[in-house]
Amino acid sequence: MKTSTAALAVLLLAVLCYQVSSSPEAVKFGRSCCHRYATNEVPSHRVVTYEYAGRHCHLPAVIFTTGQGKRVCGRPGDKWVQDILNHHNNAGSG
Numbered sequence: 403m404k405t406s407t408a409a410l411a412v413l414l415l416a417v418l419c420y421q422v423s424s425s426p427e428a429v430k431f432g433r434s435c436c437h438r439y440a441t442n443e444v445p446s447h448r449v450v451t452y453e454y455a456g457r458h459c460h461l462p463a464v465i466f467t468t469g470q471g472k473r474v475c476g477r478p479g480d481k482w483v484q485d486i487l488n489h490h491n492n493a494g495s496g
């Protein structure tokens with residue numbers, strides 16, 4: 403009886419581990435993270451949307467998405483990042 407209970411526990415654990423590893427969306431916090439910042443500025447006219455990296459992320463960042471679907475990470479304090487944010491905020495309020 404102990405052997406079958408232990409085997410069942412191991413099987414259940416294996417299924418649970420498979421579920422988590424096969425569906426990474428299940429363990430995401432809802433926002434993307436950046437592992438490094440862009441080395442080149444992104445022209446403001448190419449940016450379609452932006453979002454802030456989640457609080458759980460190692461690097462604070464603004465994540466810009468271009469019209470071609472490319473995602474670029476910017477350091478929040480950089481002038482070019484602030485310029486894009488200001489441009490998009492002003493464009494949306496007019």
